[in-house]
Amino acid sequence: MARRRRGVRRNSPWVYIGLTLVSLISIYPLYFVFIIATRSLDALNNPSPTWLPGGEFLNNFNKALARDDVHFWKGMINSIIVSSVVTVSVVLTSTLAGFAFAKLKFRGRNALMLTILVTMMVPTQLGLIPLWGMMQQWGLVYDIWAVILPFLTSAFGVFLMRQYTLSAVPDELIEAARVDGCTTFRTYYSVVLPAVAPGAAVLALLTFMEQWNNYLWPRAVLSPDNPTLQVTLGFISYTYYTDYSLVFAALAVAILPLILAVLFFGKQIIGGIMEGAVKA
Amino acid sequence: MALTTAPPQPSQTEQPAPARRRSVLLNKFDLKVSPYLYILPFFVVFAIFGAYPMFRTLYMSFYDWDLANARFDPPVFIGLDNYVRMLDDPYYWNAMRNTFGVFLLATIPQLALALLIAAMLNRPFLRGKTFFRMAILLPNATSVTAVGIIFLTMFKDTGVINWALGLVGIGPIDWHGDGGFWSYWTAVATMVDWRWTGYNALILLAGMLAIPRDLYESAAIDGAGAWRQFWSVTFPMLRPTFLFVSIVSIVGGLQLFTEPVIYTYGYTVRGGDRREVQTLAMYMYENSMVSFNNAGYGAAISWSMFLLIIMASIGNFLLIRRTAR
Known part of the structure; x- marks a missing residue:
């Protein structure tokens, strides 16, 4: 050697x-x-x-x-709001689901995990048209909620956090929490969440980046008057x-x-x- | 797993009976039901915003559907007419050609280059490796719209790219050339590659780092040089990672939208005066999000893209499995 x-x-x-x-x-x-x-x-x-x-x-x-027609700061603020809300939601739901898939035993666990992996293959544009129709029905066209709601959870996030929980949280730690009388949620909150924090931080960064850079759907459902930053950029570039x-x-x-x-x-x-x- | 078979007895043995029974019940509920509650949010959001719209798209594709005006112009069932219409719609086939043209032009050099970069980053005792890794990640952190605008400018007649080509004696190229789809394809493929090559190199690098070192050692003992080691050890062992990277490229590449839109100034989604670089995603968008009254046709295009993506992914899977055997 x-x-x-x-x-x-x-x-x-x-x-x-x-x-x-x-x-x-x-x-x-x-x-x-x-x-x-x-x-x-x-x-x-x-x-x-x-x-x-x-x-x-x-x-x-x-x-x-x-x-007058460039709403730059509004776009910036909207982008910060959208990316932050989505990031917080994705991190919470993914760590929770990742914990369940990695450390709890329940019927159909593997089949459900596989389902989640398969949904990663579904292209976003496939639901674009009905999604627009739904937002219109709910009065959310031109509203930033329209670009928040569809992204509140993430298949990739669940998968990543499952893998991370498997490797970062030893079974003994979970068992010790059980012995101490913790409910599963308490275990998640006090034991798992601190242990997976580094992985969750990475997921947060990746999610924030992805949302910050999103263009196709925001362009379809928002207007340059109440845009995200990318919609503003697209608008500026052609105007x-x-x-x-x-x-x-x-x-x-x-x-x-x-x-x-x-x-x-x-x-x-x-x-x-x-x-x-x-x-x- | 032990925690389901061993309820936490010790701490509760001293409690009075009714309280204990209640806590046992709660405990049972907690272990049996709560896992489902924890994974529920994903499935709820996916059902509403993923699965339902996906099948709704399929349903719409069998209708003549006006998205903006459904109340006054109710959808009419027309069976497979939208799909039949696709067969001899020259714009559809143009979009198909552009999508695959840009995809191949972007993906093949990209994967080759990513493999090369990963192999360089995988050299043992490489100095400055954090710098190199961060540098190649920067393009991926730049938004696609920004990348579009940057390259649109660099590909101008008097832009940096023509200047650089001029240095090696290649005369100025009109990258927004009339009718010349090659120039459009090349420019858009360049954007895609700039943004994604480094990212894919990092993923391939991760795959390479996971290959046990002793495989190389025994190959070296058998007298294999660096080149031989790469093809006999690295490449076959990298097969799963390569499969992952290429499938992600297929799913992303066949849905290409933002780069060509911005490259053609972004106001319309026609992809140039003669639709030189209009992709399938853009043509879908044009039919359903620009002229809302063709939403049924747009939906049919969406599903045709989905089927293409699935077929390409399966084909790719079989190809990689075969070549690496």
Whole structure:
């Protein structure tokens, strides 16, 4: 083993060249947003690309805010509300169901878990048309509840939390709680929830990201007057496509929260993505 | 599991009889019924917002249905007419061609590249691995609408991409070219790949990390080089993960919507003046969410997409099982 380790310690430079190139390609378009957002329109009309940012950001962003038909902050607030409500709900329902599937015994447990896995295959667009009709009947078209309700639980979340509970909570811990007279709910609340907190945090991040970036359904059921951030972005891009500094300033602010999330919680997010994959 | 067979006797032995009986009953209720309560929320939400709309779509697909005006223009049962109409609707087949064109153009290089990146990230003693992993995750954290706008701009006539191509002597390409669906497909496939390649690489990497190290050691003892090790150990062992990644790509890729919509300026969902990049999801949306009176037809398109996704997933499953045997 020791001999082998010495042999492979140094990687071929091609590995680093390749990975650096991949990283640059991954980062450049985001840097590009930053450049265009901070310069006046000239940056895009140059035949050769501009590499350095300018000082026009506030100017550009204010142009976007000044438009009567662009409801940027409303979109931002709606996105925060929608993503947060969905995230809290998904985390609670998934940890609870995940606990039940991992640690409680009941008839039909495996069949029900399998059903949940199968529902992951059902594409979201399949129910789009009736869903719109339902929202219309309930008077929720153009209301942000329309983009909250359908996402309150998640099959992926249940599955992830089941796997996490299986690996993070030893059976002895559950038994000890039972012996102490805990009900199953009390066990969940006082024993399981603290133990699965790291996994739940990953699920929260992934859910928040997914909701923040959702577009098809919000576009169908909301209007640019009461939008989510993505609906606003779509609207800005086709309404103000002649003024890209305005579009990109709004874009920069819209993508910033998730970029920061990756910078601060990148390790956990990556762990969650990889965890979900191996156990699938 | 022990907890169902061993009720918590010890702590209750000293309680008076009636209280004990009640708590035994409660305990029984707790163990037998509460698990169902805990999983109930998922099934309730899925029943209302997943299963019901799905079958409702099937039902609507047999009707001539006006979604906005159902009261004055009641749905009429027309049997399979919507499906028959699909067969010689040139726009439908155009959308089908675009969907598969973009899908293949995006997915094949993407999976190959993701495999390569994962293999590079899987090198032992790699320095800066957290940085590389985070860098390739960044595109996935960027919203699809944002990605659409960014690439729409980079693919302009005077954009960065044409500039970069100019450096290697490839003359400016009109990426919104008239009638040239290849240019549209390439641009949209590039967006998809930028956003998803790193994510898929991380998943494949996870699969690679789960392969026991001693398999490589014995392969090395048998004299297998890095290349041989990859094809004889890594790839076969990665089969389940690869299956997962490719099925997720199929389900997502055949539903492609946002990227082509934004790339064609997003105001309509026609995918360019000559529908160069209108996908099935966009054509479904056009029929039911833009002109509401074709909702029945849109529903039929939805189900045709669903069946396509299922068939493609099964085909993919069989293919991967065969090639890796």
